[in-house]
Amino acid sequence: LAKTTQPISMDSYEGQEVNITCSHNNIATNDYITWYQQFPSQGPRFIIQGYKTKVTNEVASLFIPADRKSSTLSLPRVSLSDTAVYYCLGANYNQGGKLIFGQGTELSVKP
């Protein structure tokens, strides 16, 4: 399973766009790139997933370059409630779906 590297922490202000980049140099061909959000004392919540190029849903966008060695989670116009830890993972659903969490990025949104 892919080892991922993310910034430990990031600060932002309400209304700004936040981009969190994750490095996964050894991502396997069958791995999907998946992002989770976790609030304190809660289980992680799925945000978005992609294989390559760009994926967008109602809460975020995910940009994956052609070489797939990195990915960027983009959160448009963050609010205070977006303060959380964000995890980037490589997920291979053909291998039982086991998810290995890295250190994550602690995002702090200030007013």
Add this chain to the structure above:
Amino acid sequence: GAVVSQHPSWVICKSGTSVKIECRSLDFQATTMFWYRQFPKQSLMLMATSNEGSKATYEQGVEKDKFLINHASLTLSTLTVTSAHPEDSSFYICSARDDSPEFYEQYFGPGTRLTVT
């Protein structure tokens, strides 16, 4: 969306006693469930993979005799922390993988806070 519940949400027990934590998939079937442990300010650590009808698969370094896992049905997995000690105090989180081929997400429960005194 799919919901995974955990019970209890928090528990306090005395050192040496055993504690059982339940993980249920409420609106889908899950042949495979996962158990994680999370210490304060740290990431989630995968403990084991729970498979309905078969023995759990434990990650390296996790004592299978201490953390007993039973996946009795397609909607229920239990984790029993046996002879708990203060160092077992942690946040335990389960997740369940939907068996439906068109859904590949893993859904996480809300977690169980265990405090051993």
